[in-house]
Amino acid sequence: MTRYSLWSLLREGLTGHRGWPKAWRDPAPRPSYDVVIVGGGGHGLATAFYLARNHGIRNVAVLERGWIGQGNSGRNTTVIRSNYFFPESAAFYEFALRLYETSARELNFNTMVSQRGLITLSHSRHDLEGARRWVNAMHLNGIDSEMLTTADIARMVPDLDCSPGARHPIHGGFMQRRGGIARHDAVVWGYARAADALGVDIIQNCEVTGFVFDGPRAAGVQTSRGTIMAGRIGLAAAGHQSVLAGMAGFRLPLTTYALQAFVSEPLKPWLDKVVISPATGVYASQSDKGEIVLGGALDLYPSYAQRGNLPVAEHVMSGFLELFPSMARVRFLRQWAGMTDVVHDSSPIIGAAPVEGIWLNCGWGTGGFKAIPAGGWTFAHTIANQAPHPLVEGFGLDRFARGALIDEAAASGIAH
Amino acid sequence: MLLIACPHCGPRDEAEFVCGGQTHIARPGPPETTSDAQWARYLFERDNPKGLHLERWLHRHGCGQWFNVARDTLTHEVKAVYGLLDTRPDVT
Numbered sequence: 001m002t003r004y005s006l007w008s009l010l011r012e013g014l015t016g017h018r019g020w021p022k023a024w025r026d027p028a029p030r031p032s033y034d035v036v037i038v039g040g041g042g043h044g045l046a047t048a049f050y051l052a053r054n055h056g057i058r059n060v061a062v063l064e065r066g067w068i069g070q071g072n073s074g075r076n077t078t079v080i081r082s083n084y085f086f087p088e089s090a091a092f093y094e095f096a097l098r099l100y101e102t103s104a105r106e107l108n109f110n111t112m113v114s115q116r117g118l119i120t121l122s123h124s125r126h127d128l129e130g131a132r133r134w135v136n137a138m139h140l141n142g143i144d145s146e147m148l149t150t151a152d153i154a155r156m157v158p159d160l161d162c163s164p165g166a167r168h169p170i171h172g173g174f175m176q177r178r179g180g181i182a183r184h185d186a187v188v189w190g191y192a193r194a195a196d197a198l199g200v201d202i203i204q205n206c207e208v209t210g211f212v213f214d215g216p217r218a219a220g221v222q223t224s225r226g227t228i229m230a231g232r233i234g235l236a237a238a239g240h241q242s243v244l245a246g247m248a249g250f251r252l253p254l255t256t257y258a259l260q261a262f263v264s265e266p267l268k269p270w271l272d273k274v275v276i277s278p279a280t281g282v283y284a285s286q287s288d289k290g291e292i293v294l295g296g297a298l299d300l301y302p303s304y305a306q307r308g309n310l311p312v313a314e315h316v317m318s319g320f321l322e323l324f325p326s327m328a329r330v331r332f333l334r335q336w337a338g339m340t341d342v343v344h345d346s347s348p349i350i351g352a353a354p355v356e357g358i359w360l361n362c363g364w365g366t367g368g369f370k371a372i373p374a375g376g377w378t379f380a381h382t383i384a385n386q387a388p389h390p391l392v393e394g395f396g397l398d399r400f401a402r403g404a405l406i407d408e409a410a411a412s413g414i415a416h
Numbered sequence: 417m418l419l420i421a422c423p424h425c426g427p428r429d430e431a432e433f434v435c436g437g438q439t440h441i442a443r444p445g446p447p448e449t450t451s452d453a454q455w456a457r458y459l460f461e462r463d464n465p466k467g468l469h470l471e472r473w474l475h476r477h478g479c480g481q482w483f484n485v486a487r488d489t490l491t492h493e494v495k496a497v498y499g500l501l502d503t504r505p506d507v508t
Contacts, residue, residue, distance in 0.1 A: 301435035
């Protein structure tokens with residue numbers, strides 16, 4: 001692997017950029033691996049990287065049906081934050097944010113992490129009370145956050161309609177200054193390149209079609225590129241996890257919904273914060289290319305369609321325009337949907353599957369991107385040690401029968 | 417955009433409806449012989465297929481009635497609309 005540095009950039013700049021090697025290999029699948037990860041998104045690739053780096057398990061394959069980052073890792077709104085309510089979630093997502101902070105150095109890849117601050121708006125007195133409770137919970141969990149007045153917000157986001165006559169008046173809000181955005185493709189590519197350099201095989205265009213059993217134990221996968229045996233199998237397929245579980249003969253407490261997002265034509269620098277309005281179900285940021293990136297609520301019926309429907313698009317746009325009336329003439333360039341695997345308590349599932357030999361990383365709902373480094377780190381630990389990492393002990397599949405839900409549905413910024 | 421034929425009101429825009437999730441879920445019982453695991457499966461585990469899904473819908477901004485829909489979750493095609501207490505239709 002060529003190390004990316006100012007020196008390598010200068011050298012290549014002087015020689016016409018013809019010497020850059022491929023960032024990762026394109027190997028044919030081998031007959032067997034110690035660990036096979038299904039799903040070449042952020043979570044799957046990060047898991048493979050940390051298996052190799054933290055646990056010395058390098059005989060690892062990541063199987064991806066299409067190309068890496070084709071699924072939800074390329075279909076999100078790139079927000080990173082750790083403004084969660086319950087101690088388990090706060091500890092987990094704070095670990096993810098801290099890993100993001102050092103990811104560029106760690107992976108030798110510019111993940112373009114921009115901790116520009118994340119503002120959550122309160123549109124009523126009751127929203128404001130909820131925000132105070134939320135901020136207090138974050139402080140108790142040792143995470144930075146601060147209350148903002150309407151004047152603070154108007155100063156930081158000048159185009160936000162903070163007038164008393166606004167359709168959704170701004171009563172105040174709160175801010176996590178360390179929240180922000182990262183570059184989604186760079187996170188996928190950075191983990192892929194770093195994992196590949198440690199010997200992980202990234203196998204694209206390789207769809208899993210079934211499982212190979214040795215008695216009750218899952219011992220391998222059948223794929224569109226042949227049978228691949230595995231010592232352990234990790235499933236990290238986001239919205240398609242239920243389909244894989246069905247092939248292996250078990251069910252999961254997941255429902256797959258489309259979550260839409262939108263980008264506008266590129267504009268000059270306009271918004272240097274992430275603004276979330278839970279009451280209108282809209283959040284917005286501006287990418288480094290200048291596009292306004294908008295997200296909203298789920299299309300609330302089960303779907304695997306990766307596109308989403310117009311009524312939700314209209315809802316998101318109208319909410320955005322009530323907040324930012326000056327944007328009325330801006331045109332939107334693209335719309336897409338990711339397939340989110342929503343769990344009843346809006347918390348992830350990391351741990352053992354009901355079938356021996358299979359381990360699960362799923363249930364991220366609308367919030368998988370921000371969790372990628374910690375999801376990979378803890379999932380690798382869980383697979384390597386065949387026991388959950390301390391940060392995810394509460395996130396096992398057994399919590400449903402025990403009634404020990406970690407109910408972040410109301411506390412995660414956008415209800416899902 | 418879905419066009420859903422409410423059995424009582426006729427074809428209407430999806431914005432008038434609310435999806436209630438999987439239908440034909442049998443409640444386990446009696447309670448004294450139902451294990452925690454069975455109860456958890458009843459509360460939380462859903463079919464979640466990529467393809468044909470049998471689900472309940474409510475015509476909230478219309479007649480206010482619940483009914484069943486057979487719909488493909490990949491194409492969003494509505495294959496059948498049938499009554500809440502009807503047996504599952506013969507569609508694939």
